[in-house]
Amino acid sequence: xxxxxxxxxxxxxxxxxxxxxxxxxxxxxxxxxxxxxxxxxxxxxxxxxxxxxxxxxxxxxxxxxxxxxxxxxxxxxxxxxxxxxxxxxxxxxxxxxxxxx
Amino acid sequence: xxxxxxxxxxxxxxxxxxxxxxxxxxxxxxxxxxxxxxxxxxxxxxxxxxxxxxxxxxxxxxxxxxxxxxxxxxxxxxxxxxxxxxxxxxxxxxxxxxxxxxxxxxxxxxxxxxxxxxxxxxxxxxxxxxxxxxxxxxxxxxxxxxxxxxxxxxxxxxxxxxxxxxxxxxxxxxxxxxxxxxxxxxxxxxxxxxxxxxxxxxxxxxxxxxxxxxxxxxxxxxxxxxxxxxxxxxxxxxxxxxxxxxxxxxxxxxxxxxxxxxxxxxxxxxxxxxxxxxxxxxxxxxxxxxxxxxxxx
Numbered sequence: 001x002x003x004x005x006x007x008x009x010x011x012x013x014x015x016x017x018x019x020x021x022x023x024x025x026x027x028x029x030x031x032x033x034x035x036x037x038x039x040x041x042x043x044x045x046x047x048x049x050x051x052x053x054x055x056x057x058x059x060x061x062x063x064x065x066x067x068x069x070x071x072x073x074x075x076x077x078x079x080x081x082x083x084x085x086x087x088x089x090x091x092x093x094x095x096x097x098x099x100x101x
Numbered sequence: 102x103x104x105x106x107x108x109x110x111x112x113x114x115x116x117x118x119x120x121x122x123x124x125x126x127x128x129x130x131x132x133x134x135x136x137x138x139x140x141x142x143x144x145x146x147x148x149x150x151x152x153x154x155x156x157x158x159x160x161x162x163x164x165x166x167x168x169x170x171x172x173x174x175x176x177x178x179x180x181x182x183x184x185x186x187x188x189x190x191x192x193x194x195x196x197x198x199x200x201x202x203x204x205x206x207x208x209x210x211x212x213x214x215x216x217x218x219x220x221x222x223x224x225x226x227x228x229x230x231x232x233x234x235x236x237x238x239x240x241x242x243x244x245x246x247x248x249x250x251x252x253x254x255x256x257x258x259x260x261x262x263x264x265x266x267x268x269x270x271x272x273x274x275x276x277x278x279x280x281x282x283x284x285x286x287x288x289x290x291x292x293x294x295x296x297x298x299x300x301x302x303x304x305x306x307x308x309x310x311x312x313x314x315x316x317x318x319x320x321x322x323x324x325x326x327x328x329x330x331x332x333x334x335x336x337x338x339x340x341x342x343x344x345x346x347x348x349x350x351x352x353x354x355x356x357x358x359x360x361x362x363x364x365x366x367x368x369x370x371x372x373x374x375x376x377x378x379x380x381x382x383x384x385x386x387x388x389x390x391x392x393x394x395x396x397x398x
Contacts, residue, residue: 030133047160047164063136073136
């Protein structure tokens with residue numbers, strides 16, 4: 001999935017996902033973290049995360065831990081890109097939410 | 102439900118979902134979902150998470166397929182095989198369409214055979230077939246209006262005020278008091294002294310105090326046509342003032358509607374007649390009385 005800034009269909013679930021990141025745009029969140037904040041089901045959340053990453057709004061990386069030492073798989077961490085932050089802010093501003101600029 | 106069994110089943114679902122995702126995402130999704138799965142607490146939450154991952158796989162595979170098809174189509178008309186190969190993605194569902202249809206057909210046959218074997222068909226038929234409810238409704242009675250109804254006298258007048266009637270009843274007072282001679286005895290003519298005649302004081306009956314009001318039985322069509330008249334009705338009552346026979350018309354008013362109204366009034370007054378008396382003792386008797394329907398503007 002290439003990184004490119006293209007139009008993203010804004011559904012209510014997408015807005016809730018973005019809102020989870022806009023609480024602190026510099027945070028890196030795993031899918032489980034976003035799920036806790038947004039309350040979305042996994043079947044809805046992960047396609048949205050991949051969609052936004054594909055659109056260039058998010059970047060993701062693996063957690064820098066050794067799975068053998070921590071005894072669990074690595075988490076995938078997502079973070080808003082500057083482009084994603086700007087686009088998300090525009091979207092929420094158009095709804096009159098007055099979020100980050 | 103065994104917790105280990107639920108965990109194992111959920112993990113299997115996640116692995117299955119991740120492995121049926123597009124190949125380039127399969128490993129990533131399996132590790133990512135496994136890590137997030139470990140953070141879930143509660144068997145039900147984990148099971149929901151795993152089922153959600155299965156659904157996510159279908160959505161991701163669908164969205165992953167679209168750009169490939171668009172790119173292959175945009176390459177030109179000579180790349181038909183590329184378009185077809187773009188569609189030729191693995192089936193991400195648990196069962197293929199053919200297998201699903203086959204299973205459905207087998208299941209349907211099994212249900213039908215089971216129905217025949219157990220007589221379930223008859224039970225279903227009895228449940229579906231409702232009892233026939235045949236009701237014969239009586240045709241509404243036709244109300245014959247008076248012939249040749251003249252137009253209302255004043256079209257602008259909307260409220261018809263029924264004027265109060267004056268004297269309603271005129272009891273035939275001729276029989277109010279009678280003197281009845283006692284029958285002659287055998288001793289008459291024998292030269293012995295005749296006993297004095299026995300006088301019977303007879304008072305004729307008539308409508309009592311609580312007799313129905315004539316206005317209530319003044320037929321509306323007759324009021325509209327301003328018909329009025331005097332009807333003589335003959336009734337037979339017992340010593341309680343109750344009718345012993347249906348009232349009969351003794352003298353018509355000339356208007357059938359008024360006559361009928363008077364008969365209805367006489368019938369309705371049963372039990373409210375003043376019984377005739379003989380020497381003050383109520384007795385059964387028949388007597389006429391008159392009902393006057395009088396129209397007043």
